[in-house]
Every structure is written in C-alpha cells, then in structure tokens.
Amino acid sequence: MSADAIVEVKEVGKTYDGGVEALTGVSLGLPRGRLSTLLGPSGCGKTTLLKIIAGLIPPSSGEVWVKGKKVDGPGPERAFVFQDFALLPWANVLRNVAFGLELRGTPKEQRFEVARKQIAEVGLSSFESSYPHQLSGGMRQRVGLARALAVDADIILMDEPFSSVDEQTRRKFQEELLELLRHKQKTVIFVTHSIEEAAYLSDQIVLLSPRPGTVSKIIHPNIDRGGRDPDEIRRDKNYLDVVDEIWQILKQYI
Amino acid sequence: MTLFGKKVPILFSLAIWFIVWELIGQAKLSTIIPPISGVLAAGITILPTAKFSAAVSISLRSFIVGMALALAIGIPLGVVMARVASLGKILGMWVNIFISAPISALVPVLMAVIGIGETTVVITVFLFAVFVIILDTEIGIKQADRSLVEMARCFGARPYQVYTKILFLCALPEILAGVRLGAIRGVKGVVIGQLLIAILGVGELFELYSQHFLMEEFWALVIIVFMFAFAVSESVAFLERRVDYYANTR
Numbered sequence A: 001m002s003a004d005a006i007v008e009v010k011e012v013g014k015t016y017d018g019g020v021e022a023l024t025g026v027s028l029g030l031p032r033g034r035l036s037t038l039l040g041p042s043g044c045g046k047t048t049l050l051k052i053i054a055g056l057i058p059p060s061s062g063e064v065w066v067k068g069k070k071v072d073g074p075g076p077e078r079a080f081v082f083q084d085f086a087l088l089p090w091a092n093v094l095r096n097v098a099f100g101l102e103l104r105g106t107p108k109e110q111r112f113e114v115a116r117k118q119i120a121e122v123g124l125s126s127f128e129s130s131y132p133h134q135l136s137g138g139m140r141q142r143v144g145l146a147r148a149l150a151v152d153a154d155i156i157l158m159d160e161p162f163s164s165v166d167e168q169t170r171r172k173f174q175e176e177l178l179e180l181l182r183h184k185q186k187t188v189i190f191v192t193h194s195i196e197e198a199a200y201l202s203d204q205i206v207l208l209s210p211r212p213g214t215v216s217k218i219i220h221p222n223i224d225r226g227g228r229d230p231d232e233i234r235r236d237k238n239y240l241d242v243v244d245e246i247w248q249i250l251k252q253y254i
Numbered sequence B: 001m002t003l004f005g006k007k008v009p010i011l012f013s014l015a016i017w018f019i020v021w022e023l024i025g026q027a028k029l030s031t032i033i034p035p036i037s038g039v040l041a042a043g044i045t046i047l048p049t050a051k052f053s054a055a056v057s058i059s060l061r062s063f064i065v066g067m068a069l070a071l072a073i074g075i076p077l078g079v080v081m082a083r084v085a086s087l088g089k090i091l092g093m094w095v096n097i098f099i100s101a102p103i104s105a106l107v108p109v110l111m112a113v114i115g116i117g118e119t120t121v122v123i124t125v126f127l128f129a130v131f132v133i134i135l136d137t138e139i140g141i142k143q144a145d146r147s148l149v150e151m152a153r154c155f156g157a158r159p160y161q162v163y164t165k166i167l168f169l170c171a172l173p174e175i176l177a178g179v180r181l182g183a184i185r186g187v188k189g190v191v192i193g194q195l196l197i198a199i200l201g202v203g204e205l206f207e208l209y210s211q212h213f214l215m216e217e218f219w220a221l222v223i224i225v226f227m228f229a230f231a232v233s234e235s236v237a238f239l240e241r242r243v244d245y246y247a248n249t250r
Ligand SMILES: Nc1ncnc2c1ncn2[C@@H]1O[C@H](COP(=O)(O)OP(=O)(O)OP(=O)(O)O)[C@@H](O)[C@H]1O
Pocket: A016, A017, A018, A020, A021, A022, A041, A042, A043, A044, A045, A046, A047, A048, A049, A211
C-alpha cells in the first residue's frame, strides 16, 4: 500500500508553544485516489495532523512528503475544507468558490467559469449570488467543498466537514462525496467523530490514541460498494465488523 | 427622540429646540443668546463674504491635509501594531496615553516649536485624529477571523494578499468607526488649533466675533462648523452602514 502513497507522514511530532504535546511519532501513508479517515478521541491531534499535512503549521519533529516532495508550506496540490467553513462574509458564493483561483491570479471570466461548474456540481446553481449568511450550514459546507474542488487539487483535506448538519443531509453528503470521488480520482483525508461515517466511507481508517496522539491502529475496511444501495451496505457483515472493531478500540479511551 | 411614546422625526425635534431658543433669545435673558432668527440672518449675510470663504478654504485645507496624514499613518501603524506583538505593546501604551490626553494643551508647545501658521493647525488636526484611528484599526485587525487567514494561506495567498484580501476587509467596520471618530476629532482640532493661533481661518473669525461681541455671527459660525462635522461623520457612517451587512454576520 505505501508504495502508492501520495502522502507520507514520517515520525511526525508536534508540541505547541505552550508546551502541549499534541502528536508524537505519527507515521502513515495515504494511498492515492482513496479516502482515508482520521478517527480518535477529542483533543488527540486530528486537526493538528491535518494542518501539518496541509502545510499550515510546521511539525516539531519528523516530516511530511507529498508526491515525493517534502512539505514546507501549503501547496496547490492540496486543498482544505474547513470545519467552520471559513467563507468570506463579504463575498457571494461565486466569488467564494473562485477565491483559490483569484489568489493565483486567474482572470475573472476564467475563474468564474470554473467556479460555476463546481457550484453546479454541489447543487447550488441558484445560489451563486447569495452571501454566506443567507445559506444554511449544509449549504455553506458545500460552498467550502466547491471552493476546494475549484482549485483542482489532487488531495482534499476535510476537517469534520459534516459535523454541523443533520443526519439526513449528512447521509446525502456522504453519497455525493463517494460519487464525486469515484469519477474524480481525488485523494481525500477526512476527520470525523463518527464511527459509522468512517466505516461507511473509508478505504483506510487511521485510529489515533488520546493525547499525545499516536497511530494506534490502521484498518482497511474492504467493503464491497459496487452498485449496492446505502442501506444494504450498512447491513453488510464487513461493515458491521469494522464498526465493532473500531468501537472496541475507542472504548478503551473513554 | 421620542415624545409621548411616539417617534419624532429629527427635523421636527430640531424645530422644537429652535423655537425654545427663539423664545429665550426674544426674552433677552442673556446677551450671549440672541434670537435664532437673528443668528440665521447673520449666517446668510456672512456666507457670501470673501472673508468667510477664505476662512473656510484655509480651514478645509488644514483639515484635509491633517486627516490625510492621520489616515496614511494611523491605519498602517494600527495594522503593524496588531501584527507585531512587541511593537503593539510598546506603542500601545503611548497610544492609550495620547488618546485620553488633552491634546489642546500641546498646541501652545507646537506654536512655540513650529511657529504660528497653517502647519501647526495641520499637526493639531493630525494629533486629534490619529490615535483613535490607530486604536480602532489595531482592534479590528486583532479581531480578524483567524480561520479566514488560515484559509487564504492554505489556498496559496502571498503575505500581501493576506493583508489586502482578508485582514483589511475583516477590519473594515472597525477601521471606518475609527475614521469617523477621528474625523469628528479632526474638526475639533481645526477649530481649537486656529482659535489658539487666532490669526487663521475659522478660528480668526471666532476670535473677531467674540471680541466685537457679534453674538449672532458667532452662533451662526458655530452652527456652520457643527453642520460640517455632522456631514463628515454622516458620510463615513453611510459607508459604515454599507459594510455592516457582513459585520453583523461575522
Ligand atoms: N494553537 C494551539 N496552541 C496550543 N495548543 C493547541 C493549539 N491547537 C491545538 N492545541 C492543543 O493540541 C491538542 C490537539 O488539538 P487538535 O485540535 O488537533 O485536536 P482534535 O483531535 O482535532 O480535537 P477535536 O476532535 O476536539 O477537534 C489539544 O489538546 C489542543 O488543546
């Protein structure tokens, strides 16, 4: 598996300025074109690890390699979907989605064209000129996702993207995300608190121990999704076994 | 203003005050309060005079130059103070001292050092306006949404883009509030500076009217200056309201 890892995390540790040790000795590989989830108790350093991979904060020890290059800052091959959406309140949906391209200096017409396509893909075409405060939480998250897709990064980092939506919307999102990944060949790293979500979506689940976070186990669910409907998958023996396996591990951390 | 539980339009409430003023003036209770009708008449006679327009143009010039300096120095300084913690601490103390200090007391010192002229008035306007602009800008930048900054960096923003596309816009409501307060103080600065110098612009007129006890002209000028300050503050407030829609939703 690690032969085809697009992201390699090598012995990464992070101690914050105040002396809080958030991560220690984390090593893992994220397979290309697959969806990996980070799962672990609150405060175990999931967001920290995601930001280190994004290049937003430097690790205190160890290193991260993306596509064979050592990370020393954010890069165009990585895009982030934020838990709190991080949308510009003064810009409408179209401008928000085009923002990544705006920063790169893409001409207006061109970037709006790309943005319109992505907005259509997340189903918000009639809201192009709405402002973030006029949208629901779920819609804002779609804008955040469209923005990440608009820059056409290979790797999409998502920090609890579905944590602020209701269960129905969440399940709808999950389907859309799987659909999107199937024909876009993106590598996704996804932080979640939901065992079911992790088991349902992932090709690989990385379980982190409580602070300071270390990798306690990596699980490869191997659930056959091919053409089956979601409810059927959720009754699948493999799926249920994975959910149980994760629970047995997380249970110890309570 | 509300009266008997009903909202009274601002013009109407002004009218009430003018009637009260007129009655007091007509009653000749005090020589320093002439009837408002006389004040308005005096205003109409002084407006077209060459002396008045000369006074206005020199005062406006001092105000505009002083304010421009206050904006050009105050906003960048506020930004730097918010972003460089050590500088913010060192300078913050001085800004806080000066923002509450009676700047008027400094004008005689300025007169002694710089001389009795327009430059002194310009610097007075600058000193009156700059500190509140620095302080509000600093607050605005400090409160700027950190996750927006992170987002911009993540999508490859260069450092200058973080300032122009995120921090400045996040802080715009606070910056505009600072500009409005600064401009009001700046009007005070022109008048006080010129009054103390007493040979320039509006200040010279005030001096002239009060020495010759021309109370009607004196009050007319007070009203004109007041209306100018009000107009300046309202036009900045108009901009503030336009950016408010997102300030409320931050
Ligand atoms: N900027 C910071 N400065 C100091 N300590 C921090 C900082 N950010 C996070 N921490 C600490 O590092 C630890 C890990 O934080 P992190 O946000 O990565 O956890 P998490 O796994 O994402 O938690 P959650 O599931 O609640 O989102 C926490 O104890 C937190 O208090």
